[in-house]
Amino acid sequence: MEDIQVDKKLIDGKAIGTIIREEIKERVQKLQSKGCTPGLAVIIVGDDPASHTYVKNKQKSSVEVGMKSELIQLAATVSEQEILDCIAQLNDDDSIHGILVQLPLPKHIDENRVILAIDPAKDVDGFHPVNVGKMMIGQSTYLSCTPYGIIKLLERTNTQIKGKHAVIIGRSNIVGKPMGQLLLQRDATVTYCHSRTKDLAHHTKQADILIVAIGMAKFIKKEHIKEGAVVIDVGMNRDENGKLCGDVDFADVKEKSSMITPVPGGVGPMTITMLLKNTLLSAEQVCDTDKHEDK
Ligand SMILES: NC(=O)C1=CN([C@@H]2O[C@H](COP(=O)(O)OP(=O)(O)OC[C@H]3O[C@@H](n4cnc5c(N)ncnc54)[C@H](OP(=O)(O)O)[C@@H]3O)[C@@H](O)[C@H]2O)C=CC1
Numbered sequence: 001m002e003d004i005q006v007d008k009k010l011i012d013g014k015a016i017g018t019i020i021r022e023e024i025k026e027r028v029q030k031l032q033s034k035g036c037t038p039g040l041a042v043i044i045v046g047d048d049p050a051s052h053t054y055v056k057n058k059q060k061s062s063v064e065v066g067m068k069s070e071l072i073q074l075a076a077t078v079s080e081q082e083i084l085d086c087i088a089q090l091n092d093d094d095s096i097h098g099i100l101v102q103l104p105l106p107k108h109i110d111e112n113r114v115i116l117a118i119d120p121a122k123d124v125d126g127f128h129p130v131n132v133g134k135m136m137i138g139q140s141t142y143l144s145c146t147p148y149g150i151i152k153l154l155e156r157t158n159t160q161i162k163g164k165h166a167v168i169i170g171r172s173n174i175v176g177k178p179m180g181q182l183l184l185q186r187d188a189t190v191t192y193c194h195s196r197t198k199d200l201a202h203h204t205k206q207a208d209i210l211i212v213a214i215g216m217a218k219f220i221k222k223e224h225i226k227e228g229a230v231v232i233d234v235g236m237n238r239d240e241n242g243k244l245c246g247d248v249d250f251a252d253v254k255e256k257s258s259m260i261t262p263v264p265g266g267v268g269p270m271t272i273t274m275l276l277k278n279t280l281l282s283a284e285q286v287c288d289t290d291k292h293e294d295k
Pocket residue numbers: 146169170171172173174175176193194195196197200213214215216234235236237267268269271
């Protein structure tokens with residue numbers, strides 16, 4: 001009997017992502033019946049194999065929900081101006097509703113200038129300072145896909161956020177920082193930890209919800225967590241055998257947690273799902289006459 005039961009501890013981002021993508025697909029079809037196909041453009045610079053894998057994933061998923069996907073591949077030696085020109089062209093292209101520049105960029109390119117060049121209305125990553133600012137003050141905007149996806153995971157697993165202590169390890173602009181803001185908006189008490197934090201375990205052991213976005217394979221052990229904590233693992237690393245793994249030592253932590261995301265199959269698929277969601281929202285803004293009501 002036990003072996004046919006689904007694992008209630010596991011937060012299945014792949015399954016939750018699939019459900020949300022079905023909803024997205026239906027709304028894409030609605031737009032298509034009005035003669036509008038949502039279009040996503042992805043710019044990738046250089047030939048990092050991991051980046052190419054993620055980008056292929058994003059393209060495949062966008063096509064699966066009926067969107068148009070355009071891939072712009074640029075050499076690692078490309079000039080900053082060429083990237084800016086490319087973005088300007090996409091900004092002016094009415095068939096493109098979302099623009100994503102895969103990060104990180106080569107060192108000779110100023111990421112901030114590149115992000116600033118994207119039309120905020122097409123910034124489906126939610127990285128443009130205007131959109132980051134709107135998010136900070138609680139105005140509706142494109143939310144950064146990974147934190148947004150994690151909020152959806154918490155919602156769909158009926159995890160209460162209000163009044164809970166959420167501890168975030170990592171303070172990057174794309175994951176940690178916006179994650180804290182979104183949880184704060186939902187009335188969590190938020191603590192940020194980072195590489196200069198003293199006695200990390202002291203802080204993480206107080207977490208009802210622990211979000212880990214560090215980039216170090218299997219770094220978080222059961223000694224870091226409180227019994228019954230909800231553990232969200234953002235990390236994407238390779239272990240000693242070259243296998244994909246998170247920042248959390250899943251096998252060590254699982255028993256002590258009340259719920260936990262696996263890697264792969266946790267946060268990753270949700271990031272892509274929210275990218276599709278943001279692209280859909282952008283297309284609806286432009287194409288829909290009967291103004292969709294969506295948060
Ligand atoms: N699944 C998904 O959808 C996504 C996964 N990722 C993955 O998530 C991970 C984090 O990504 P990202 O936020 O971009 O990474 P960054 O490298 O930009 O940031 C890492 C953060 O972790 C902190 N940190 C590093 N070492 C420690 C430590 N020993 N103790 C405490 N804090 C530490 C750093 O602190 P400091 O600021 O002091 O340097 C920094 O704030 C990576 O594995 C990445 O591949 C990223 C995006 C999406």
